[in-house]
Amino acid sequence: MISIFGSSLISLAFLLTITSLGLNLWYLKSKDSRVYVAGRNAMISACLLTFSAGGTLVYALYNSDLSLTYVNKYSSVFTPTIYKISGFWAGMEGSLLFWVFILSIFAIIVLYQNRNKYVSLMPWVTIVIAIVMSFFLFICLAFENPFAPVDGPIKMGSGLNPLLQHWAMLLHPPMLYLGFIGFTIPYAYAIAAMATQQLDASWIRLTRRWSLFTWMLLSIAVVMGGKWAYMELGWGGYWAWDPVENASLFPWLTGTAYIHSVIIQEKKNMLVRWNMILIMLTFTLTIFGTYLTRSGIVSSIHAFAATDLSIWFFGFVMFLVSLNIGLLIYRHKDLNSQNQLDSFASREAGFVFNNMIFVAMMLVVLWGTLYPVMTEALRGVQIRLGPTWFNQKLIPFGLVLLALTGIAPLLAWRKTSINSIKRNFSLPIVLSFITGIITFSLGIRKVYPLITIILIGFVLSTILLEFYRGTKARLKSSGENIFNVFITIMDKNRSRYGGYIVHIGILMMFLGFTGKAFDQEADVSLSPENNTVELAEYSFELKEYWQESPNSHPKKRQNHKAEITSIDIYKNGAFYTNLKPERRIYIDQNSQPHSEVALKTTLNKDIYIILGSLDLKTGMATLKIRLNNLVSWVWLGTLVLIFGTLIALLPNRKLDE
Amino acid sequence: MPKAKFIIAILALSLIGFGWMVIGFETEEVPFISVSDLIEHHESYTQEKFRLGGNVLDGSIKYSEDKLDLFFELKQGEATLSVKHHSAAVPDLFKDGTQVIVEGVYKNGVFVADNLMTKCASRYEEESNYESKSSQTI
Structure with missing residues (x-):
């Protein structure tokens, strides 16, 4: 029925x-x-x-x-x-x-x-x-x-599937879909602008909020996918360059390029064709990403088991690609920009480089993701590129991008004078050097984390300087108190300061990424006879173990029973905390086991424990213990990113009045 | 600024970017080959690491005394191969008969896997992408 x-x-x-x-x-x-x-x-x-x-x-x-x-x-x-x-x-x-x-x-x-x-x-x-x-x-x-x-x-x-029974999985797919599908709207307007030859910045203004909002949801979705992987897949990290993860990153990368480059078209009437290409690319990549994850062409062992569905999907992607290219050619004369780049040391140029890097990063991820498919077609053997390859290739791009985050907003439009460069950059450069020296003296010797932290220091000081200058100028002229002035300048230019706040969020996330280089892991086996193990300054002691079932805990254990260990953790000899990693057996899932991560989170470090197995008779438990550094900064940075985007999204009072 | 200068700069940067993308990835390549291919022809590959797929041979799962080393036979078609994997937590879906993917090196007739992934059961084909992972390092 x-x-x-x-x-x-x-x-x-x-x-x-x-x-x-x-x-x-x-x-x-x-x-x-x-x-x-x-x-x-x-x-x-x-x-x-x-x-x-x-x-x-x-x-x-x-x-x-x-x-x-x-x-x-x-x-x-x-x-x-x-x-x-x-x-x-x-x-x-x-x-x-x-x-x-x-x-x-x-x-x-x-x-x-x-x-x-x-x-x-x-x-x-x-x-x-x-x-x-x-x-x-x-x-x-x-x-x-x-x-x-x-x-x-x-x-x-x-x-x-118990793997999917997690709050992040409740929210991640809807967020991702909202983030993917939202790009349909700016894309539809772009095509409408092409069809009607109204190729000034008006379609961009009309869709500014849609794009930003969608971009924010997509950002949340990407991070939430990572959060879910971190909490549920139990290998201790949040990003593995898995094809599914990469699929969500393609449109994010081009979408991020897009929300930057449209600013240039709005303000300077440049990059008209480029913006069109970016929104077309972004939308097509959302469909392509869906195709990639839904058809399983990359991850499946039996790749190219071309189902009807994947043929239709592929056909639709091809249709979009031809439509886009066709329109770009058909309207190529209307897409010429009125203005051109005057100098490499201009804000416009900074944005162009930013865009090139985003697109390059997308191409690298795309290349790495499709590499197995390509090698299978060309060499007859599927060859995967591991996470090391992705990191190795993308970290330099990421660092240049990070540097540009600080440089571009401080450059003047059209052409920056040497004096203005000196004025704007000397203090941030000094501060970033100090950051570097402090970090180095704290014992950080690895190259990438060190460079990242120096750049974070640089970008952060450029942003704070901007806030400081804006506030100071107004403080002089208005005579109001500092807090009011601060709110007023933010209010006057929400998209600009909102953008800076988003950048601060990104800096926090980058800080989180550096922690990865210092993670520690131990696979251990503990039993009542041999109940303690040490890792770094922590020692872990198996205290108790027991079982809970739907009968004993009908509310909490509705659909599973659980084997639980209680682990006391000591830091430098003093009691620090207790964690209870558990292993669940899902009754409605053919008794599928599932390990629940036990986590103690601080700003500095996550103590992450997984119970691999527990013998209820002997009390022998195998545990994977990880000390993950700075992971919280990735999640916190995302919150700041959301906050910043929301500020940029607030309706502009001037326009509404 | 002349347009040509700008275009040359863009092209140069693109070229550097592209070069960076395509060079030197042989060492990171992990060929996905069959078990029999590995046993017979592993010497003909330049890569060190391999990726294999197959099923866990029924009844072949064994653990070391401390339960931290896992041993099992990987069966693909007629060929079988001994696999060793060191981890405190094997993927949740790992059991007799499961489809697995292993990554690692082949040493003296034993495949030492540093990465063991389970293919989810067929009824979760959509989620098969969410492979469970263990001992993965970035």
Whole structure:
């Protein structure tokens, strides 16, 4: 019953999307405003139907309606409610519906906001959204219908993979999808601008907030994926250059380039073509990333088991690529910028270099990710490039980028005089040297971390100097107190100071990355007879071990039993903390075991323990103990990044008044 | 500034970037080969590290006394290979019959894996990308 209902909703939504596409094209020819309104209403109805289809699936998951194959695969009656709902995006079929679900929300917002505005752009915007939406709805219908009924007798349901039962996994996929799909909107406007030849910066202004907001969500998603890997995969790190992780990074890298380079077009009317290329690239990479992770062409042992789905996906990516290239060629004359670069020592040039590096980094990641596919095609053997390769290639790029973060905003527009360079850079350079000397005297001898910290010192001092100068100038002229002045200057130029705050967040993350070089790890086996082990200044003592089950702890252990060890940790001989790593056996998952990380986090260090195995008879426990340095800075930096973006996103008061 | 100068600068930088990308990665290459290929032809490869896939032979899982060394037979087609892996925490999904991927070096007939990953069971094909990892170093 629910199967037919859900499938009908998707089918109707698909038909209405196609209808809207047709009506909008007709409007472009007939210019009859009734046709435009009809087209818009068809689109809004399609969105509402998609929305209802999503709601229906959530309803089925919530009620554990096991007559659907999808519910069977990703949920069970034992699954905790919140993870029943997250089953929506846990599997292929659901996540594709989830994709359209989000896009339909965005589409409704865009259509509603601009219902009486930008009459020339909107039909094209609707057309682009309709194309993307109909593609995903078609995939849902033809290959991956989440409403497919169970074939044969109804079973108990497999439940959600315990690896996915984690808060970061609740939030990571929705964030990632929001971050991916959000780029559809600026892309749609870009295509509309191309189609209507309105290639000034107005489409960029219109989509500024969309782009920034989307970029922020994508940033959160990338980090949250790392957080999840850190907490759930249990190998102690947060980034392994896995194809799935890389897929989320491609559009992030080009998207970051984009949100920088649009500033140049807005202010200087330059980089018109480049911005167009960047948004096209970013959007296409979101689809490509989805294709990469969903088709499994990279990670699968049996690569190129070309399913119908992957052919369609590949076809869609190719369609987008040809559309983009076609439009770029067709409109090449209109894309010429009015202004040109005057000097390499200008802010414009700084932004251009920043962009080149972002795109280069994307190409490196892309190259490394597709290397197995390429070598298989050319040499007949899949060759993977390990994380070492990625780090080795990308760290230098990252460091140059870091330096530019400090340099570019201090350069003047058009051309920077030697005097201004001296004035702006001498103090930061001195401060960065001092940072370097302090770091060196603290015993940091590794090259990359040392350079990173020197650069962090440099960039931080340039940013603080900017804040200081802004405040000082106003303090003189206004006579207000310092706090008010500080708020006022931020308020006057939210995107600029918001951007600086984002940069501070990035600096904190870079600091976090340096910690990696100093991590320590030990694989140990402890038992009541041999209960202590030392690592660096810490000693770890196996105190107790026991088991908990759904019977003994019905609330906490609803769907699993757990073997638990209690470890006392001493720092330099004094008691420091106690951690209880546990190993769970999920009852609804064919007794799949799962290790829960026990973590003691401080700004300086994470003590990270995984219980590998526990023999309840002898009390012998194997533990992986890691001392991970500065990891918290990555998470904290992300919070600062969010804060900064939100400031930049606040409506500009001047414009609103 | 003349446009040509700018274009030359961009091209030069791109070239450096591209050069940097494509040079010297042979040492980081990890060929994904079959077990029989490794046993018969490992000497013909220039790389030291290999990546292998296969299934854990039923009943072959053994641990050292302190449970920190894992031994098992990797079966792919007809070929089998002894694998050794040092870790306190093997991936959660590791058990008899599981599909695994190992990375490591081949020494005296034993494959010493520094990285052991499990392919998730087929019903999690979508999540197979989220391979469980152990002993991975960056």
